[in-house]
Amino acid sequence: MSLFRRLASDAGNPTERWMDGSAIAPPFDWSLLRFGPISFGDPLDAAEPLGRPDTFRWTQPGYCELLYARAGFQIDFDRGCFAYLAYFIGPDLTGPVHPDLQFSTPSLDDEVALTRDVHMDDLKARLGPPVSEDGDAEETVLFYVGGGVVLEFEFDAEGRLKRWNLYPERDD
Numbered sequence: 001m002s003l004f005r006r007l008a009s010d011a012g013n014p015t016e017r018w019m020d021g022s023a024i025a026p027p028f029d030w031s032l033l034r035f036g037p038i039s040f041g042d043p044l045d046a047a048e049p050l051g052r053p054d055t056f057r058w059t060q061p062g063y064c065e066l067l068y069a070r071a072g073f074q075i076d077f078d079r080g081c082f083a084y085l086a087y088f089i090g091p092d093l094t095g096p097v098h099p100d101l102q103f104s105t106p107s108l109d110d111e112v113a114l115t116r117d118v119h120m121d122d123l124k125a126r127l128g129p130p131v132s133e134d135g136d137a138e139e140t141v142l143f144y145v146g147g148g149v150v151l152e153f154e155f156d157a158e159g160r161l162k163r164w165n166l167y168p169e170r171d172d
Contacts, residue, residue: 013056014044015066021051023070025087025104028166033147035075035085040149040168042082047075054098067096072104083167090116090162092154093138106164120159145169 026036033039037049044064053066062079074096076084087106088095095101106114112126120140124130130142137157144151152165 015048015052015056018048018052021053021068021071023102025068025071025073025106026050027107028085030109030147033149035082035166038075038082040082043080044077044082047077047082050075054100055096067098069096069098069101072102085166087114087164088162089114089118089164090156090160092156092162095163114161114164116160116162118161120153120155120161123153123161 028035038046047066050066050068054069055067056064057067058064063076065074065076067074072088074084074086074088075082078084087104088101089103089105103116108114108126112118120142123142127144131145132143134141134143139157139162140155140159142153142155144153148169150165150167150169152163153161154163154165156162
């Protein structure tokens, strides 16, 4: 067994005793910069009110992913701190594979529900030009920064929204 696998397996699943998770993704509260009960930097146990994830896995020492497939989101913890949120909005060839995966409909604000029908051009018209844009033949990713949070919007080859990622802006 490799050192990584041994370290990851030794860490176990700290969520295994949590109650079942909800099938609804909490909103991201911009006024408090909170996702349901947790804020970026909070410890893993602060996520317990979200319930037990459908899948928990260590991807590297100190970094874990909690997939809430039935609610259409994932949260990641780096060195025990909430570090990343992804809302799954539409089909994505590189997204998580889980038999119960559902798509979520998060709200950007009180007026814009993020669905598969949101086109890249519509989002740019609403938010203005992105800080940066990256793309290839299969997808385009628009990057925005606000309130210390990076927002990544991933679109498929037709320009339809498939995923929204949020994580703290780093001071590199």
